[in-house]
Amino acid sequence: MSTATAEGGGLHQRMLDTLGESIASGKLAPGTRLTLDDLQQEFNVSRTIARDTMRVLESMNLVYSRRRVGIVVQDPRHWNVFDPKLVHWRLLSERREAQYASLTELRIAVEPIAAAAAARRATHAQRGELGALAAELRRLGEAGDLEAFLAVDIAFHRLLLHASGNEMFAAIDEMVAEVLTSRTKQGLMPFRPEQAALKAHEDVAAAVSRGDTGKAEEAMHRVVVEVRQAMGLE
Amino acid sequence: MSTATAEGGGLHQRMLDTLGESIASGKLAPGTRLTLDDLQQEFNVSRTIARDTMRVLESMNLVYSRRRVGIVVQDPRHWNVFDPKLVHWRLLSERREAQYASLTELRIAVEPIAAAAAARRATHAQRGELGALAAELRRLGEAGDLEAFLAVDIAFHRLLLHASGNEMFAAIDEMVAEVLTSRTKQGLMPFRPEQAALKAHEDVAAAVSRGDTGKAEEAMHRVVVEVRQAMGLE
DNA sequence: ACTTTTCAATGGTGCTATCTTTTTCAGGAA
């Protein structure tokens, strides 16, 4: 993807990012009426580009268009909230916290089940790699290198989600990475990862390695349980 | 959405549905190269429509387009598998079973956590309604009216997902409905819903009603546990 | 290796058809 309102991609991408961000942030409130004519003027683009952009926003259910009315910003409850572009825009907005909360809760739900699935379906190579990452995690955790720790932590969770063999689980890997990153960057992580967390990661890797679905789920549950408490979910 | 290759919507919708279905089913293999010129001829539409369509498919990561190359069908691992349109197309294809499996696993992951969230955040009205639906479920279950049972079961799960207050959970309600429907239609359900399942639904409603997150999660776990076993996940 | 050619997307312009909403206006009843 293009990311950000950056200059990057074509006109279409820029217009899409700008408008998407405006809608996601609520700057363009639901019910707001736009017209292609206004948009082409505002963004200084041709009708072609304006159309393309609105079609994409429409396919994400951020807007709908009706004859004689124009293009109308949809109520948030209709948005395709799993679209990575929308997730990205929402994380850029001031309502970022709400998006993090939703994502974290999703993670709490999915990761233990993904661990169980991985224990059942991971390839031999994946099982090995997972163990290596867990070991690396302990090394970096005890050394106190938070930045490197984050990178490996992301790799660990990403690999697990993919090893689950469920493409829907795999698809949330980017979002999980963003949650982990944000948690570290905002200092919500203890300066030095806790022993319990390191142990839990190792247990996940070990359980997946020997195909123990129940233990894998339980260990991954321990990994996310701290997040759960931080969110006030139990 | 328009649903199906039906006559419905505009040219854009029809072309999108047709192409999307072809890609989702694998009839158009990853790596296949298309050009706008070919497409406008094949579908007998203007360049505008062909462009719009491909832009939408591109935003779903079903294709990517490069200059001088054309429009290329993406590898499935890049697809936005949470896009409701894509889910729908996959359920129409011969690979429908794989999609059901993924969705079921997602459901197993999400619903217990959604129940806990609902216990915490549901409105007063939602708590009451959930109880009413659970009672209705028992009545219909014991009467053996499978069709009506299905309708209420869907309403129950949909309400719970929405009451969770997590818009990402709410967004999977349609998918859950399709899974439940398919399970009933294909006779995967016992002719008469089991007592344990009826009890579990009631327990979910009761726990949500009194705000007991732990019990709500546990009870919803019992609701999905049968599905879990049917899938060979434990 | 470098240059040229070719191909297909990117981006733009202007037009017609069609669908809906709003407005207008005529006609009848109070």
Next chain:
DNA sequence: TTCCTGAAAAAGATAGCACCATTGAAAAGT
């Protein structure tokens, strides 16, 4: 006269079409 009603007309916006210029990248040729 005034007010309401309903049909017809007008207007506003997308839907869709045809065609054109530019640009970037792959492939062919030197």
